[in-house]
Amino acid sequence: MTTTRTDPNASGGAAYNAFLAMCPSRLLLERISNKWVVLVLCALGGDADKAPDVPAAPTAMRYSELARLLSGVSQKMLTQTLRSLERDGLLTRTVTPTVPVTVTYELTDLGLSLHRVVRRLREWAQSHMDDVLAHREEYDART
Template sequence: MTTKAGKRAQAKVEYDAFLAVCPSRQLLDRISDKWVVLILCALGGDASGQSGTSHAPKAMRYSELARLLAGVSQKMLTQTLRALERDGLLTRTVTPTVPVTVTYELTDLGLSLHHVARGLRQWAQSHMDQVLSSREEHDAGAS
């Protein structure tokens, strides 16, 4: 009989995101979401919006995240935070104050993903002019 740890070790060897049944595809779906990338960047201390500027990771309250992430709905922010907590990428800490204080903070696992997310955000911001120009050229040729 194989133990759970043994099964996990065997599955790890077999992870291949190109296979339809690979569970890593679900994780790729999650981490490729714009709100996930922005939450990871915010909690990682990159909320200043300045490319190349790196700050220390910090805990943030729900309301801080909601203000920072322009356009995110309350439902989407709540669902995304819960999913990231479930995946072990952030922790949710409830402090019994009046009113109750809830903060979110990256775990070590989340911090390791933050570095990748920060790179994606920086790339998107620094290459947007080129992408917009390419879109205009493509759309002009398509008409």
């Protein structure tokens, strides 16, 4: 399909171009740029209580742990986010037959590779928030 790929022989497989409207990689960008996706990846990547310069250690977490950690996320949104990440192969869902049943989520190798990218995005947002707020205030004063 010419609207979704560039030259498929260039890299030995499909070469996607997110600048094209119907490219599947554009849809993937839309999904992974969601704030809840970024925060779930960072939580499962072990970033929740780490300073930016401390290496993260990936961790398995239960649904209730994620819900507590991600302040403000609704049950519906967290469930949808976890399902979409599982569908895309970014995390695994493990059910342990206990009473009650224990369900844990953990990043896959693919999820860990994306975690390394979104961790930097989260760090940038946190460290530059004061600058952004100052620019917003300045902009709003002009308009």
